[in-house]
Amino acid sequence: MRESKIMLLQYLTGLFILVLGTFHMLLLSVLAPTSNKVLYQYSSPTNHTLIGGTLYYSTVTAIYHTLLWGSIFELLLTFLVFHIFNGFRIILSEQFPGAKAEKIITYSMLIIGLIIFIWGSRTIVLMLLQGGI
Amino acid sequence: MELVLKGFGEVVKTVTFRVRRYDPEKKEMPKYMEYKVPVQKGMTVLDGILYIKEHLDPSLAARYSCRMGICGSCAMIINGKERLACQTQILELNKDLIKVDPLGNYDTVKDLVPDLSKLFKNHESVKPYIVREETEPYGEYLQLPEEREKYALFTECIMCGACLSACPTMATDDLYLGPQALAQAYRYIADSRDAGFNERLNLLDSKHGVWRCHFAGACSEVCPKGVDPALAIQLLRGVLSKNIFIKYKQNPAKLGPERASIKEVL
Secondary structure: OOHHHHHHHHHHHHHHHHHHHHHHHHHOOOOOOOOOOOOOEEOOOOOOOEEEOOOOHHHHHHHHOOHHHHHHHHHHHHHHHHHHHHHHHHHHHHHOOOHHHHHHHHHHHHHHHHHHHHHHHHHHHHHHHHOOO | OOOOOOOOOOEEEEEEEEEEEOOOOOOOOOEEEEEEEEEEOOOEHHHHHHHHHHHHOOOOOOOOOOOOOOOOOOEEEEOOEEEEHHHOEHHHHOOOEEEEEOOOOOEEEEOOEEEOHHHHHHHHHOOOOOOOOOOOOOOOEOOOHHHHHHHHHHHHOOOOOHHHHHOHHHHHOOOOOHHHHHHHHHHHHOOOOOOOHHHHHHHHOOOOOHHHOOOOOHHHHHOOOOOOHHHHHHHHHHHHHHHHHOOOOOOOOOEOOOOHHHHHHO
């Protein structure tokens, strides 16, 4: 693939990450399905046992239960993996120029990216189907 | 009594030149040497260097030719910035210490003389000439003044190499084409007489081509002729981006009327 096509994808994924990342952050704050929007809700001021809050485990997993949000997270993961590992490829290719080094860098990034994508997808699917991992 | 240069004004003050000395043939580390130079009105840094060569240390090596900012031979780093030594007035620097280094991102031939092979090789690789199918044009290619305006800015390059020295990508990526070559590539692609876009495409749209520019803008900042290579790179990116969706078509200018005088020369 020509570098211009790869770079176009790099810029577009960057843009999508910004949009989806904003949704992600909003979902964990103002759009979170909790009444008082506090991050952590303790049982009492003296007893720090978590009973709720937007970052409470069951509150977060509740978000993943819908297919819409699961799909959005999956998309965010896809864009992030491409953007991050293509970025690494570019940076490392500049640091270690040369045909052999670039081949090693490209394939290494591809393999690491795929592993992280599969692992992340597994998390999202398990959350969606089973409500937790 | 201080030795002064003829043709200049009175001695205003004495400045210290701290010059980087390095000879790769001698197995010694680079070092800085200091020279006291009496500054007369109108003296440039190149005049200061020539003063050192003539009166203080003839072993100092520097490259120069026209002394009037045309040839680009005397580009060097003066007080941390790439400049032409012949165009830099010592008094305008307003410093008592002038630090002079050879251009960065190049090997050093000796002292202030950089090895510009990389610059010339990259320049040559982008085919810096009008590419046409015809081998022997017996006339002139017609071009409107407005068409020339599109690339006029980029014709000012004197190949001094200052932009490559300032470029942060050049410092890490040895295979990067560099701002000079990319600006010249755009200069010819934007030329209405040229038909060589596809011949240059593989090189420009490669892993070490136009996309590796970080847009630091240092090349444009230091260019002594105001060429603005950073702008050329962005324009080139625009051309390559459009080319993804719609194949970039060049409509090379038509040949003017046949000229007998040209035929006779050929």
